[in-house]
Amino acid sequence: MQSQYWKELYQLKTHIGFIERQLEKSESIDRFLKIVLAIASSSSIGAWAIWNEYSWVWAGIIAFSQVITAITPFLPYKSRIKSYSSLLHELEELMIRAEFKWHSIADGQLTATAINKARFEIRAAKQKSLKKYISTTIPTDGKLHDQAEATASEYLTNFYLT
Numbered sequence: 001m002q003s004q005y006w007k008e009l010y011q012l013k014t015h016i017g018f019i020e021r022q023l024e025k026s027e028s029i030d031r032f033l034k035i036v037l038a039i040a041s042s043s044s045i046g047a048w049a050i051w052n053e054y055s056w057v058w059a060g061i062i063a064f065s066q067v068i069t070a071i072t073p074f075l076p077y078k079s080r081i082k083s084y085s086s087l088l089h090e091l092e093e094l095m096i097r098a099e100f101k102w103h104s105i106a107d108g109q110l111t112a113t114a115i116n117k118a119r120f121e122i123r124a125a126k127q128k129s130l131k132k133y134i135s136t137t138i139p140t141d142g143k144l145h146d147q148a149e150a151t152a153s154e155y156l157t158n159f160y161l162t
Contacts (some may be wrong), residue, residue, distance in 0.1 A: 001115040005105050008119045009098055010152055012126060016091045017148030022138060023084035030077040033068060040065035076136075087133040094125050102160070 040061050101118050104110050110118070 001112040001119075002105055005102065005115050005119045008122050009095075009102060010156060012091065012095055012098060012122060013152035013155055014145075014148050015126065016088065016095060017151040018145055019084055019088050019091065019138075021144040021148060022141070023081065023088060025141075025144070026077045026080040026084060029075075030081060033072060033075070033077070037065055037068055037072075040068070083133045083135075087129055090129040090133075091126065094122065094129070098122050106160075 098118075105115055105118070
């Protein structure tokens with residue numbers, strides 16, 4: 001039963017790492033869009049006199065910034081940032097509780113039934129948090145998942161297997 005709880009702990013840490021990476025990705029895209037809009041509006045105002053000869057560049061910048069402005073409210077990145085942040089806080093709190101419980105499990109203080117109950121408490125809490133904050137599916141990304149697994153493995157190895 002200890003190994004099953006350990007796997008649940010590893011899975012939880014992997015999920016945390018994956019959500020962290022999805023949050024970073026969403027923040028980067030959102031930041032990029034805001035920077036593009038800021039540059040487009042600033043440069044187009046400041047460059048009016050300089051680019052009077054290159055009106056096609058001027059028109060392109062304005063058109064591009066208008067498209068970005070029009071589609072930005074429909075892009076999921078802003079809402080994902082809020083959802084991922086809230087989810088991440090709850091999963092990290094769950095991880096702290098799960099790690100605390102691990103010490104009792106590793107020391108052999110809990111019965112197989114108690115370990116199994118603790119394992120399913122992690123699953124239930126994780127599922128509850130996912131339902132609470134994620135209304136759609138989380139985009140899959142094998143590279144981010146691999147990174148999250150590597151980070152989880154490194155974390156658990158450094159703190160529990162050395």
